[in-house]
Amino acid sequence: MTELITGIGELTTHDPEGPDGPGPFAVVIDGDRIAWTGRAADAPAADHAVDVDGRAVLPGWVDSHTHLVFAGDRGEEFAQRVAGRPYAAGGIRTTVDATRAASDADLAARLRRHVAEAARQGTTCLETKTGYGLTVADEVRAARIAAAEVDEVTFLGAHLTPTGTTTDAYLDLVCGPMLDAVADDVRWIDVFCEDGAFDGDAAARVLAAGAARGLGGRVHGNQLGRGPGVAVAVAGGAASVDHATHLADADVDALAASDTVATLLPACDLSTGQPPPPARRLVDAGATVALASNANPGSCYTTSMALCVALAVLQCGLSVPEAVRAATLGGARALRRDDVGHLRVGARADLHVLDAPTVVHLAQRPGVPLTAAVWRAGRRVPVTPGPEEVRP
Numbered sequence: 288m289t290e291l292i293t294g295i296g297e298l299t300t301h302d303p304e305g306p307d308g309p310g311p312f313a314v315v316i317d318g319d320r321i322a323w324t325g326r327a328a329d330a331p332a333a334d335h336a337v338d339v340d341g342r343a344v345l346p347g348w349v350d351s352h353t354h355l356v357f358a359g360d361r362g363e364e365f366a367q368r369v370a371g372r373p374y375a376a377g378g379i380r381t382t383v384d385a386t387r388a389a390s391d392a393d394l395a396a397r398l399r400r401h402v403a404e405a406a407r408q409g410t411t412c413l414e415t416k417t418g419y420g421l422t423v424a425d426e427v428r429a430a431r432i433a434a435a436e437v438d439e440v441t442f443l444g445a446h447l448t449p450t451g452t453t454t455d456a457y458l459d460l461v462c463g464p465m466l467d468a469v470a471d472d473v474r475w476i477d478v479f480c481e482d483g484a485f486d487g488d489a490a491a492r493v494l495a496a497g498a499a500r501g502l503g504g505r506v507h508g509n510q511l512g513r514g515p516g517v518a519v520a521v522a523g524g525a526a527s528v529d530h531a532t533h534l535a536d537a538d539v540d541a542l543a544a545s546d547t548v549a550t551l552l553p554a555c556d557l558s559t560g561q562p563p564p565p566a567r568r569l570v571d572a573g574a575t576v577a578l579a580s581n582a583n584p585g586s587c588y589t590t591s592m593a594l595c596v597a598l599a600v601l602q603c604g605l606s607v608p609e610a611v612r613a614a615t616l617g618g619a620r621a622l623r624r625d626d627v628g629h630l631r632v633g634a635r636a637d638l639h640v641l642d643a644p645t646v647v648h649l650a651q652r653p654g655v656p657l658t659a660a661v662w663r664a665g666r667r668v669p670v671t672p673g674p675e676e677v678r679p
């Protein structure tokens with residue numbers, strides 16, 4: 288089955304050889320892959336055609352950082368935050384309690400709703416983490432539930448030390464029996480390296496334990512202040528260091544000289560009263576930058592990648608094409624994937640059609656829902672919620 292998407296006013300492929308110049312452009316999907324891109328007038332015949340009437344088309348968002356296996360609500364914590372109480376990661380324990388108390392079916396249903404919410408806004412590849420279980424059984428069930436619903440799963444047993452144990456004892460568990468129990472359901476291991484969570488030595492130990500089990504590394508680092516997160520991530524060969532808000536010059540230089548992607552979470556920094564992440568500094572230094580939502584019930588309860596793009600432009604000094612690249616190709620690099628984040632021939636057919644003539648509108652019209660249509664792996668994704676997703 289082939290499908291022709293034609294009448295494209297502006298096409299973003301991230302293909303150095305890809306079509307450019309004046310449109311209209313077209314894309315042909317064959318099954319779940321991109322089969323052809325070029326000028327509409329040159330397009331081959333297909334089984335089915337859709338005319339997008341001058342709208343902009345870009346790759347689906349690659350959201351490489353979310354925490355969506357959770358139960359409970361932290362609206363009260365957020366209300367206190369906007370009234371002046373600073374964000375403290377200790378709120379994670381509130382979600383741990385609610386998540387442990389929830390049924391598997393409830394956790395899976397909540398995850399599905401959030402994944403569908405993200406997809407309606409153009410997210411076609413999504414990573415999510417464990418980290419609100421913090422017992423062997425609760426981390427394993429989070430990993431299994433996630434593995435059934437999303438593209439990429441990360442083990443974040445090292446989120447916080449749970450109540451009732453010591454950091455040393457908990458690290459032994461995370462790097463031993465807990466890791467053994469989750470390893471088959473996850474591709475990545477992550478650690479929250481921050482004052483009040485885990486220090487640099489602990490983070491290095493978690494990355495090494497994961498690597499010994501064949502897992503790629505990721506680090507939550509430099510979120511609330513400067514610290515060793517970036518240095519540990521780079522030294523440990525992590526695929527990404529996420530947050531990267533408070534960076535010393537040495538951190539920027541280390542990232543620029545490494546393969547570790549700086550995954551910036553500007554909606555989280557906005558929500559927690561942190562300064563905007565130093566995207567311009569990182570790009571100018573030559574680091575690879577990704578943008579991700581950090582959707583979670585505490586520090587950042589949004590699945591909107593369009594908001595992240597708008598903030599990266601309006602607050603962090605990126606151009607619109609740089610921000611779009613970071614939210615698509617950058618996310619794919621952070622997940623070490625070649626099949627998503629671009630529209631080169633052979634890519635997974637993940638397309639995002641905007642109700643706008645150009646991607647500039649993403650920053651020029653912040654807050655406006657601009658997703659007109661979405662394809663994921665060659666199939667149309669509903670962009671309005673079905674009745675099963677409307678909560679009482």
Ligand code: NIG
Pocket residue numbers: 354376378379382479507510555581583584585586587
């Ligand atoms: O990425 N930094 C640690 N973890 C999450 C926060 C999760 C929460 O507050 O529940 C984050 O912001």
